[in-house]
Amino acid sequence: LERERIKRMGNASRPFRRIAYFLCLLSVLLLTEGKKPVKPKCPAWCTCTKDNALCENARSIPRSVPPDVISLSFVRSAFTKIPEGSFLLTPSLQLLLFTSNTFDVISDDAFMGLPHLEYLFIENNSIKSISRNTFRGLKSLIHLSLANNNLQSLPRDIFKGLDSLTNVDLRGNAFNCDCKLKWLVEWLGSTNATVEDIYCESPPEYKTRKINSLSPKEFDCIITEFEVYQSLPYQSLSVDTFSYMNDEHVVIAQPFTGKCIFLEWDHVEVMFRNYDNITGTSTVVCKPIVIESQLYVIVAQLFGGSHIYKRDIFANKFIKIQDIEILKIRKPNDIETFRIAEDWYFVVADSSKAGFTTVYKWNGNGFYSHQSLHAWYRDTDVEYLEISGKPHLILSSSSQRPVIYQWNKGTNEFVKRFDIQDMEDAYAVKHFKVKEDVYICLTRFIGDSKVMKWGGSAFLDLQRMPSRGSMVFQPLQINNYQYAILGSDYSFTQVYYWDAEKAKFVKFQELNVQAPRSFIHVSIDKRDFLFASSFKGTTLIYKHVIVDLSA
Ligand SMILES: *[C@@H]1O[C@H](CO)[C@@H](O)[C@H](O)[C@H]1NC(C)=O
Ligand SMILES: *[C@@H]1O[C@H](CO)[C@@H](O)[C@H](O)[C@H]1NC(C)=O
Numbered sequence: 001l002e003r004e005r006i007k008r009m010g011n012a013s014r015p016f017r018r019i020a021y022f023l024c025l026l027s028v029l030l031l032t033e034g035k036k037p038v039k040p041k042c043p044a045w046c047t048c049t050k051d052n053a054l055c056e057n058a059r060s061i062p063r064s065v066p067p068d069v070i071s072l073s074f075v076r077s078a079f080t081k082i083p084e085g086s087f088l089l090t091p092s093l094q095l096l097l098f099t100s101n102t103f104d105v106i107s108d109d110a111f112m113g114l115p116h117l118e119y120l121f122i123e124n125n126s127i128k129s130i131s132r133n134t135f136r137g138l139k140s141l142i143h144l145s146l147a148n149n150n151l152q153s154l155p156r157d158i159f160k161g162l163d164s165l166t167n168v169d170l171r172g173n174a175f176n177c178d179c180k181l182k183w184l185v186e187w188l189g190s191t192n193a194t195v196e197d198i199y200c201e202s203p204p205e206y207k208t209r210k211i212n213s214l215s216p217k218e219f220d221c222i223i224t225e226f227e228v229y230q231s232l233p234y235q236s237l238s239v240d241t242f243s244y245m246n247d248e249h250v251v252i253a254q255p256f257t258g259k260c261i262f263l264e265w266d267h268v269e270v271m272f273r274n275y276d277n278i279t280g281t282s283t284v285v286c287k288p289i290v291i292e293s294q295l296y297v298i299v300a301q302l303f304g305g306s307h308i309y310k311r312d313i314f315a316n317k318f319i320k321i322q323d324i325e326i327l328k329i330r331k332p333n334d335i336e337t338f339r340i341a342e343d344w345y346f347v348v349a350d351s352s353k354a355g356f357t358t359v360y361k362w363n364g365n366g367f368y369s370h371q372s373l374h375a376w377y378r379d380t381d382v383e384y385l386e387i388s389g390k391p392h393l394i395l396s397s398s399s400q401r402p403v404i405y406q407w408n409k410g411t412n413e414f415v416k417r418f419d420i421q422d423m424e425d426a427y428a429v430k431h432f433k434v435k436e437d438v439y440i441c442l443t444r445f446i447g448d449s450k451v452m453k454w455g456g457s458a459f460l461d462l463q464r465m466p467s468r469g470s471m472v473f474q475p476l477q478i479n480n481y482q483y484a485i486l487g488s489d490y491s492f493t494q495v496y497y498w499d500a501e502k503a504k505f506v507k508f509q510e511l512n513v514q515a516p517r518s519f520i521h522v523s524i525d526k527r528d529f530l531f532a533s534s535f536k537g538t539t540l541i542y543k544h545v546i547v548d549l550s551a
């Protein structure tokens with residue numbers, strides 16, 4: 001119906017259009033009559049010759065200059081803007097000059113329809129900014145001058161498509177050499193045009209530096225940030241990620257409902273969704289381990305013992321395959337999995353007085369206990385790492401300094417090597433590598449947490465961070481960015497960023513997580529997420545965003 005009505009209206013309006021056209025033609029004929037031969041008009045404030053016009057004190061861009069002029073100049077004009085398509089009536093222009101004018105805005109496509117323009121001088125005006133598409137279409141432009149204006153920056157790609165450009169003059173501006181100008185430095189390095197030397201006016205550390213000889217490398221323009229992406233309405237302790245059947249998954253231990261909650265990425269909804277649970281009681285750790293494409297989950301509980309589940313592909317559910325000896329593992333606090341010479345292992349840190357931190361080994365059908373370490377020490381955390389290519393374990397306990405065990409190839413067992421000096425009551429130790437160097441982050445609940453570096457025979461102090469109720473100090477690598485996140489029960493969680501030049505962590509961002517217990521990085525669909533578990537509030541998923549300030 002609507003379409004029908006539009007059609008009828010269109011038919012009705014056609015005769016009117018024709019009448020309007022005739023009226024218009026008539027008025028043109030009447031106006032030009034008596035002025036034969038047609039003499040090019042010249043606005044009052046301009047001086048014109050056949051191919052040249054010079055305008056002074058112009059109040060607007062004249063519409064009536066001779067159409068064949070090839071050069072047009074404006075001096076001390078009173079207009080404040082060069083609008084889009086200002087020169088459509090003078091398509092033969094080869095030179096256009098503006099000097100000592102007061103306008104400060106030049107619109108996109110201001111010089112549209114000037115295919116022959118070769119020289120453009122916009123000098124000694126007070127232009128502060130130019131639109132990105134100002135010079136679009138000037139494919140014959142040879143010489144461009146924007147000298148002696150108030151330009152602090154230039155939009156990226158403003159010279160794009162100016163294929164004939166051989167001379168650019170940008171002198172006498174107040175360029176601010178920040179990330180917004182990085183592209184110009186890159187362009188200067190690649191253009192074939194001659195560009196007069198120009199200098200930075202700001203920031204202070206760049207003042208009087210020659211822009212033509214800056215290197216794009218001097219601009220540090222990539223910033224990153226963690227942004228809340230999704231929140232899960234439950235408390236959590238351990239969070240882990242694993243690859244299984246060509247997909248990335250997440251498993252979260254829920255201490256109060258006792259569940260291991262499994263999440264997968266919903267490619268359509270673009271968020272994480274729950275797909276299965278393992279139910280239990282007082283679950284503190286859910287540790288996935290994929291062996292020969294088969295998923296196992298070690299479920300550590302404070303009560304009712306700890307168990308191992310297997311994913312049954314045919315029934316599409318988890319089935320319990322074995323229990324973990326209750327005599328050794330009474331109060332599990334942390335689990336790590338690792339592989340030494342083709343063999344799979346996991347190790348459980350036990351924090352009960354009479355328990356043992358125990359290493360379990362996969363034998364093809366199940367896991368059996370391989371070695372018990374460190375009796376009577378109430379271990380709170382275990383970390384597996386390689387130092388100089390050799391497997392090591394670091395155990396943290398509430399009663400002793402962290403101890404380091406080294407794998408002995410002959411006996412296939414871990415042997416105590418030494419303890420970490422000067423670090424009583426470390427709750428947990430986690431490691432990271434920068435190039436070949438090994439570092440550890442040691443968490444203290446109150447006091448100072450520490451970063452230490454492996455010095456060849458011992459770990460040496462590198463940095464201290466104040467802990468205000470910290471149960472986790474987790475190093476994380478996201479692409480090329482190295483972070484360490486220090487959780488806090490009494491204050492904000494601090495994210496630190498590794499400054500490669502200083503070879504230290506620097507403060508980066510504060511996150512508000514209630515009683516954080518673990519942080520992990522999950523990479524899915526080319527996106528990077530940070531999961532932050534919370535013992536008292538909601539589990540948070542942050543997205544790692546990268547912003548290029550020079551874009
Ligand atoms: C333009 O400004 C510069 C620097 O202020 C000055 O040296 C030059 O004489 C001016 N040119 C004109 C045409 O006003
Ligand atoms: C500069 O000139 C060289 C040689 O003529 C040419 O290969 C190159 O593409 C030109 N670069 C630009 C940015 O126009």
Ligand SMILES: *[C@@H]1O[C@H](CO)[C@@H](O)[C@H](O)[C@H]1NC(C)=O
Nearest residue numbers: 234257259261274275276277
């Ligand atoms: C798993 O547990 C969560 C939280 O208790 C619940 O919301 C969800 O419905 C459960 N999912 C399944 C598949 O049972």
